[in-house]
Amino acid sequence: MTDTPPNLNDAIRLFRAGDLPGAEAACRALLANDPHNAQALHLLGLIAAHTGYPDSALVLFGKAIAEVGNDPSFHNSRGSLLFQLGRAAEAEEAFRAGLAINDRLPELHGNLGNALKTLGRPEEAEAAFRAALDIRADAPEMHNFLATTLRELGRLEEAEKHFRKALDLAPDYLDARYNLAELLSTRGHLEEAEIAFRKVLQAASRFIPAQVGLAHVLQSLDRAAEAVEVIEKAREMAPDHPLVQFTRRLIYSNAIPGWHLPMINDFERNEAYEESLKRAVTPDSLVLEIGTGSGIVAMMAARAGAKKVVTCEVNPILARVAKETVANNGYADRVKVVPKLSTQLSVGADGDLPEKADVFVSELINVGMLAPRMLSVLQHARTHLVKPGGAIIPRASTVYAMLVETPELARINPVQTIDGFDMSTFDVFRSPGYQQIDLAADAHTPLSDPFTALDFDFTRNMPEEGEREIAVEVTAEGTCHGVAFWFDLFMDEEVVYHSASRSRTNHWKQAMTFLESPIRVRPGDTLTIVARYDNNQISFGIGG
Template sequence: MVFCGRVNPITGSLDWIEEDEDYDYHQEIARSSYADMLHDKDRNEKYYQGILAAVKRVKGRGEEAIVLDIGTGTGLLSMMAITAGADYCYAIEVFKPMADAAVQIVKANGFGDKIKVINKHSTEVTVGSDGDMVQRANILITELFDTELIGEGALPSYEHAQHNLMQERWEAVPHRATIYAQVVESQKLRSWNHLLPMQLECGTIQPPPEMQNCPGAPSVCDVQLSQLDPGDFRPLSDILVVFRVDFSKQVSSSSVSHIVHFKSLASGEAQVVLSWWDIDMDPEATISCSMKPGWLYPPLHPVPWRDHWMQCVYFLPEARKVTQGEETCLIANQDDYCVWYNLTEPSAANTSSTESPACRCGAHITWNRARFGELNDQSRMDKYKEALKKILTPSSVCLCVSDGSLLPILAHSIGAAQVFTLESSSMAHQLMDKLLQTNNLKEIIHVLQKSPDKVTATDLGERKVTALIGEPFFTTSLLPWHNLCFWYSRTALSDRLAKDCTVLPMSASLYVLAVEFKDLWRIRSPCGNCEGFDVSIMDEMIKKSLDFRESQEAEPHPLWEYPCRALSDPTKLITFDFQENVPTEDMKTEGSLNLVRSGACHGVVLWMTYQLTEEISISTGLLDVSDETGNCQWYPHRKQGVYFFSSLWNLGPAPTDSLSSVTYELTFKPQLGDVRMSFFPKS
């Protein structure tokens, strides 16, 4: 056992927790995409067809088929290669627990004498009589790809392997990859990367210039584009082929720019680039695996579901006006690990900057994309505005406790006498200072970079707080109840609050809903037999990892990307009263959810609803349920908590008609800042 220091997201304290020495290993297994990949039947079938064709081409030349499988994981592709007729396979896996599992899986399937698992990074593998490989390979199989294709270092790995581990002539599976892009106008997507002006009765609140002109975060935004309504964006270009990588030829990891000329389909403001890729498993491109979003498939055509490979949203560093029919240049800059885009006139294409985008304003370092979307959600802000109007007066002394919140500006615009706001970090403090300075509010709204327990009467001008407000939102929060940090802050500030202080929100309630997922269940479903191979050892590893404290509870997922059906009515589990201090005794609740629809009950979803005033509430989870189908609509700017049923682990997606209810026990432990829960399907 070892002691690990972790910041408690609810209490804000540093807790020392005793963990198993293999804790990090178990967490990596539990949060991996191995189950998702093994359940990707389309991917598996295409890989097998491509491997079979490559072995035939090599054998057709009268050569032995020697395979190099980089990033073998479970060893599935290596076993496919031997089944397809390969003579020998070197399977490389750098992650030791997975390499050990691959050894067991290969032996369990009877391939121990034809597959050698090498626990090294491919760049460390040697060839020779005393090396890891006795001879060079002539078939290169890899699955080193991520949503961006090259983000896991595929290009350097290919480059090294082709130079050092392959024969002069080799076959590659996949044979080539093609990157596609489409330039679009989308205020919705742009709102994930830029703070937009906010309309108030007193005028418009403008973001600081450095924030408006900032190119944003350098990391790609990966998302299930299939769940994005096509009405949320307007195409300004056709779907463009940006570049191709031929894996059967020598690959280079050097930086390069790809210039694509196109004529604008419509007039508008080019703001965003949508991108995805496909891979051809054979030279003739008869075996292809595509990552294109669902709305590009014909009606009623089955859409493969993948969480390990999604689609990309890139935010152009500068929005650009385009005119219908006008020729424009899209420039894709690529280094060994990532891609980024610029848009320019054809005459400036060769002189366009190739510098990778990086945040200069601090906002993209402090806020994630969901937080940008939330701050730009005008309907949500209108609810807060309406609620604040009910509680604030011209004599109100208002204190806001939330990270990077616009509520202090709303409070001032409504007419509060004094407004203070707490920021937890120096970066957040600087951001708020810039925003207030831009709008001539720096001398009016006072920013305090202090923890709640350190706020003094002097900080508040020797006055008591008559209105304590919050969204609540804290950057350290992962699960919905982590924002109970607001309650602990309220308790720490008790001596600074007036006796008749109004607290907004006045309370929070934790809700639960039993659901059937369309696809998300796959990430926690057993793989026992995959494409005819026994990989049940993976199930044991994942289940063991899920038995650990953090992973056996709820995990955060943005459910707007993952369709599901409600099988029960939404049920309130417990209410936290923010008008009172955090209690000292545990808060417990138990009961059952009656299933009102048939279906496979994969687990439950949990979320918080905040009661701002008696009449106004805001949900961070369920927004609507279709009476006819049970399809759920989820709040898009927060992640919801998902508790997968371990008791249904062996049932997978099979219907569970005998299931009648789900019983639950839930305990909030104030001293630990912890919510403990158990859910049990019941016949």
């Protein structure tokens, strides 16, 4: 008794069952009996393609077509493989050859459409997908393909209609669901986009593009903390994925003011803080820092030998990154990052601080020295969080000023008429009060010698507002557009930081209050300048 020789149906059954070696053996047996068996050649080509031998597969498809040239499936298989290999122009020829034999095959129209899209011919691709749908209107993948083409053509409303049709036909069609979510996001339908992305992730939680898309949507909805959580989850899964890396940086950079980077690159500032901490810290010191930011000052305190450092940061995104930075530098056991306002900190065995601090360091200073509510925050810390006699860094500040002519900056401070247009409504976007000026780079003319404007003592309670009149002699002719000012920070009795520094790394630069009406001045004139401060800022005006 002999074994029954295999037939084509046996080979097809084995192929569909995933038994590729068995299917290949059956095909070779058929071809041994009949080398011209086109169906066996075609199936053997499919097996070669599935097992990673595309060149052999193309040869076999060519032989099958040479034997039987009127079978459109042979051309479709050849075209599909060419398309996978990035040879879209050859794929187009193969698909068109199949359609020349039988133009009622929707899969051939669809494959032709995808080849045409790749070749940069979306209008022709649209026609191919519509031809497929004319034959089989209930094909969800064709609605999806057509929708992606319409999206490329800028016809977003039509695209949405076909994505939704694909999902009506196949609710679990994740590619269509993801494409719809992306389209909704593009169209600004953010709440719907969020729902769509979450549905994709319910079915495929590790699908990185959907995680990235959801993070973008949440950021656009002003839900930055949630966007961070989503992109961090994606980062855990794919830390080196370029899309994750780019989106994470985009979300973080939009959520945090841009001055944090130049601030940590301000070597003069860094040196002043570090030198004063070295002088104040002992091995038994408990250090409190307000305004963690990057965490660099807190780590300086730990490096100086502090037993424990508690640093607070109300921005949860900054606090997260600072905590990671502290851990990366090996200080996690000594530096505790607390995501709170300093006025919310508790003291005690179960509190944020085990006891009141021995050393109190703050970095609340901004371009104009006095940041909003800074004096109140410092007073609260001195009263509730720092031991009597504790070191306070910085301990004082002196503000200096100078009359300045600067026509270029004055044109947009305030915003008024630009190139003949009334642009005054745009002035609402200008920073309130003073503006930053770089006396090392911005064109200006000094109209007076520098003069001392205000003094601050951070070791004691100061009134939350005050003013001082100063008679300032004009030293040069010009138009006084305002008062430029800067400050010295007295970190302790010996260490002083000068914001007047003309170094490029000085991130604070200088500040300037622009006068409501510029004043023409001559040498020998005297202007009465009123230097004011309140709980929000320092400002200058004309008195007398």
